Amino acid sequence: MTDRQSRPETHYDVVVAGGGAGGVGAALGAAQAGARVLLVEKYGFLGGAATSSNVLAYCGFFQQGAEPIKAVGGVADLVLDELKALGLDCEPFSSPTTLNWIILLEPEAVKLALDRVLHRHSVDVLLHARVAAATRTADQIEAITIAAMDGRRRVIAEAFVDATGDANLALVAGLPCRTGNDMGHLQAVTGPIRVGGRNKSIPIDRSAIITAFETYNETGAYPSARPDGGIYTEVPRTGDMWWMMYDHALTDLSSESFTEAEQASRAAGYEYVEVLRKHVSGFEDAYLLQTGPQIGIRESRHPPARYELTKEDLLTGRQRSDGVARAAWPIEDHAVPGKPVYESIGGEGFADIPLDCLRAKGIDNLYYAGRTIGADAAAYASIRVMGTAFATGEAAGRAAAN
Ligand SMILES: Cc1cc2nc3c(=O)[nH]c(=O)nc-3n(C[C@H](O)[C@H](O)[C@H](O)COP(=O)(O)OP(=O)(O)OC[C@H]3O[C@@H](n4cnc5c(N)ncnc54)[C@H](O)[C@@H]3O)c2cc1C
DSSP states (O other): OOHHHHSOOEEEEEEEEOOSHHHHHHHHHHHHTTOOEEEEOSSSSSOTHHHHSOOOEEESSBOSSSSOOBOOOTHHHHHHHHHHHTTOOOOOEEOTTTOOEEEEOOHHHHHHHHHHHHHHTTOEEESSEEEEEEEEOSSOEEEEEEEETTEEEEEEEEEEEEOSSSOHHHHHTTOOOEESSTTSOOOOEEOOEEEEOOOTTSOOOHHHHHHHHHHHHHHOSSOOSOTTOOEEEEOTTTOOEEEEOOEEOOOOSOHHHHHHHHHHHHHHHHHHHHHHHHHSTTOTTOEEEEOOSSOBOOOOEEOOBSOOBOHHHHHTTOOOTTEEEEEOSOEEEOSSTTOOEEEOOOTTSOEEEEGGGGBBSSOTTEEEOGGGSOBOHHHHHHHTSHHHHHHHHHHHHHHHHO
């Protein structure tokens, strides 16, 4: 008997593809609405970019301004509570580089907190399980096929949420997806790294980093596009440095392009830490603690939604009666590697995201969460952050459960 023949089909009310902030939000939202929920994640842990790409800060929980005004609560607060129980303070922290309010993360705590919060809400989780195919009628997904360690299995559900970041469920369901912006241009990928072994009693000296990289960039194999020393903070409870210094222009979504980006980013990370060791006080014994597991992907495919949030919606802080989540993070455009451009949200400091951004065009029982939701190129550069992803996830999960 093959693996496939030995497995009965399984039924759920809601299946969520992807276990990042969007997927966890969706699973919790659907479970709170009373649905029987399955979450499917291709890696061996949850967290999405926070745990797979060293993106160690939640953005989008607060509006910009002198004081942190909360824009996202709901199930995201359950996640923060679990993180606090594991010793993270989860207090709003003003990023020294961008002056926006963020919540600093430690990835092992994130993994465990997400396991726990989903378990408490009776969400079934399958790790090492990739959504590989879908069967559908004209306007519904009937079932998905999951490729897992023990072979393939088919799962039927009333509704599905694509929280894969890369619109992988929409893609296998046959929806036509846009790559990048209207011109097919993708935002830069970045290889965030963790640096261990620094002398924590010596503050990180940005001017020394800048000087060291002026020299490195003249002859080094992987010149950094960030002459300002990049974005860095301390990883909570560790003293490690979280550092975003290597950006890479991604030309397309081919495996060849990703392979090149991953390998260049890894090599750059290694060389950059050597630069710190040689030229920056406090880093004499530093070492590259961690890359990845994968490079940080800002943008890939956009599936068709019933409404695309617009730049105008954000710049005017548009509020609307069909709003289900708030976008509060500024437009943070990385069209050119190493040169992010920020534009603030207008109005009262947030814009409403309507439910139609979370609904697939062409499939009635498919919802989007996180960075798959409908948005034009500029609005996408705001809504993709993880705080907002929890909020769109929760709303997608609740809608899918009804
Ligand atoms: C370099 C960089 C820096 C950033 N900085 C910040 C920051 O400081 N703060 C912030 O809030 N945001 C930041 N962002 C943006 C943010 O990390 C992402 O946009 C965010 O993680 C989106 O959440 P998500 O849940 O939609 O997707 P993801 O976090 O990408 O999660 C998607 C999940 O789906 C899984 N998946 C994919 N395909 C499948 C499949 N076929 N089957 C099963 N599972 C699948 C993936 O493994 C992943 O776990 C940054 C992004 C990058 C790249």
